[in-house]
Structures are given as structure tokens and as C-alpha cells.
Amino acid sequence: DSGVTQTPKHLITATGQRVTLRCSPRSGDLSVYWYQQSLDQGLQFLIQYYNGEERAKGNILERFSAQQFPDLHSELNLSSLELGDSALYFCASSLTGYTEAFFGQGTRLTVV
Amino acid sequence: AQTVTQSQPEMSVQEAETVTLSCTYDTSESNYYLFWYKQPPSRQMILVIRQEAYKQQNATENRFSVNFQKAAKSFSLKISDSQLGDTAMYFCAFMKTLKSSGTYKYIFGTGTRLKVLA
Numbered sequence: 001d002s003g004v005t006q007t008p009k010h011l012i013t014a015t016g017q018r019v020t021l022r023c024s025p026r027s028g029d030l031s032v033y034w035y036q037q038s039l040d041q042g043l044q045f046l047i048q049y050y051n052g053e054e055r056a057k058g059n060i061l062e063r064f065s066a067q068q069f070p071d072l073h074s075e076l077n078l079s080s081l082e083l084g085d086s087a088l089y090f091c092a093s094s095l096t097g098y099t100e101a102f103f104g105q106g107t108r109l110t111v112v
Numbered sequence: 113a114q115t116v117t118q119s120q121p122e123m124s125v126q127e128a129e130t131v132t133l134s135c136t137y138d139t140s141e142s143n144y145y146l147f148w149y150k151q152p153p154s155r156q157m158i159l160v161i162r163q164e165a166y167k168q169q170n171a172t173e174n175r176f177s178v179n180f181q182k183a184a185k186s187f188s189l190k191i192s193d194s195q196l197g198d199t200a201m202y203f204c205a206f207m208k209t210l211k212s213s214g215t216y217k218y219i220f221g222t223g224t225r226l227k228v229l230a
Contacts, residue, residue: 002158033218037155042222043203056217088155100147101207101218103157 003027006091006104014112018079021107025072025093031055032074033101034066035090043090049074081111116206118221125194126229132179133189133224135204142166144208146180146187151223152200160202163187194228201225 003026013019025032034046045058049068060066063081068074078085088108092101115138125131137146148160163171163180171178175192191198204221 002156043157043220045218045220090157092157100145100159100162102159103149105156108155 002102002104004029004091004093004102004104006089006107008107009105010108010110012110012112013081015081015083017081017111018077019081019109021076021078021089021091021109023074023076023091023093023104025074025091026102029093029095029102030072031094031096031101032068032072033092033094034060034074034076035092037088037090037106039087046076078109083111085109086111116204116219116221118202118204118224120224121222122225122227124227124229125191127194127196129194130190130192131194131226133191133202133204133226135187135189135221137185137187137204137206137219139185139206139208141208144206146178147205147207148176148178148187148189149203149205149220150198150200151203152197157203161189191226196228196230199226199228 005024007022030051033048035043037043046060047066048056052068063079066076088106090103090106092103094101117136144165146163150158150160161171161173161176170180177190179188201223203223206219
């Protein structure tokens with residue numbers, strides 16, 4: 001158990017819908033990262049927050065948005081969902097940028 | 113731009129044997145961190161080992177060790193006494209901090225799928 005909690009574990013939704021993925025980082029970790037992993041693909045970096053502030057942005061679509069709240073949990077919002085958005089979405093957290101990131105178990109999103 | 117290259121998409125090894133997974137990276141930075149993550153069929157991402165670039169000594173974690181060649185920008189993972197549970201996708205990752213913005217950047221390679229054969 002990495003200490004990073006992601007909910008829900010599985011999500012099935014229809015095209016055009018909007019979903020919210022939630023991440024609770026390890027206790028004390030200030031940095032949260034979101035990644036997308038499509039089937040048999042590598043990890044695509046989406047966005048990173050540090051202590052509530054956005055710090056880095058990767059290949060995140062305009063239909064996607066995220067935030068980190070004062071209690072340091074983070075949410076990734078995906079809207080106008082398309083079939084191609086089906087993937088495993090990982091959240092990871094680290095204490096600072098100089099420490100390793102620990103990953104949650106991921107949320108498996110299926111868009112039908 | 114920083115890149116991470118894993119040139120071996122798939123590998124296999126007999127149980128109890130030793131296998132080495134390759135990773136090369138490209139950066140102009142002198143201070144950075146390197147990691148190997150393991151992703152078994154459960155799809156959980158598990159940290160295997162880390163290496164700080166300023167340390168010359170190669171990191172070791174039980175049966176896992178790295179061969180870090182800073183000048184060559186190479187960071188290979190050696191798995192000794194391979195076990196069936198080592199079957200997984202292995203990702204090499206590079207991390208650096210941009211001091212000007214305080215931004216941290218992780219870059220992952222495309223992964224090597226390792227199969228341990230009984």
C-alpha cells in the first residue's frame with residue numbers, strides 16, 4: 001500500500017458525460033501528479049500541483065481540468081468524454097520535487 | 113528537452129537467472145534523480161529503486177541494483193535471482209527540479225515488458 005488513495009477504482013460512463021476522479025495523497029506529501037495510461041501504453045503526464053498551486057502542465061486536454069484543495073487532496077475533472085478517453089488514470093504524490101513519487105492504484109475509466 | 117529511452121520493448125528471463133534492463137536519458141542538467149518503477153499485471157505502479165545523480169555509488173535494493181553511468185547517461189536495472197513475481201512492465205523515470213519556477217518534472221520511458229519463465 002503506497003498510501004495514495006484514488007477513488008473510484010472503476011468508472012463506466014457514456015460519451016459526452018463528465019466525471020470527477022479523486023486523489024488523496026500520502027500524509028504530509030505536498031505534490032500531486034496526474035497521469036493517463038491507455039492500454040499497453042506508457043504514462044502520459046497530465047498535470048502537477050504543489051501545495052495547492054499548479055506547477056506543471058503536460059498533455060492535458062482542454063476538456064480536462066484539475067485542482068488541489070487546501071487539505072491537499074486533488075480532483076481531476078474530465079468532461080465531454082470520448083471513447084478515446086478510456087484509460088487508467090493515476091495519481092501520484094511526493095513530499096517535494098526531490099523525493100520519489102508514490103502512485104495510487106489508479107482509476108480505470110471506461111467510456112462507452 | 114529531456115527524454116528517456118528504453119530500447120527493449122520486451123524481454124524474458126529464466127527463473128533464478130539475472131537480467132538487465134536498459135535505460136538511457138538525455139539532459140543537460142547536472143542534478144537530477146532517476147527511478148525504476150514496476151507495473152505488474154495488477155497495473156499498480158511500484159517504486160523499485162532510486163538513484164541521485166550526485167551519488168557515484170550505484171543504488172541497491174535486495175535483488176535489484178542499478179548501473180548508473182552519468183557520463184554515458186545510462187541507468188540500467190539489474191534483477192538478480194529472477195522470480196516469477198518479477199514479471200511486469202518496468203518503467204525508467206527521470207526527475208528534475210526547475211529552480212526558477214519550482215516546477216518538478218517526471219519523464220517516463222515507454223517501458224520494458226519483462227516475463228520471467230518457470
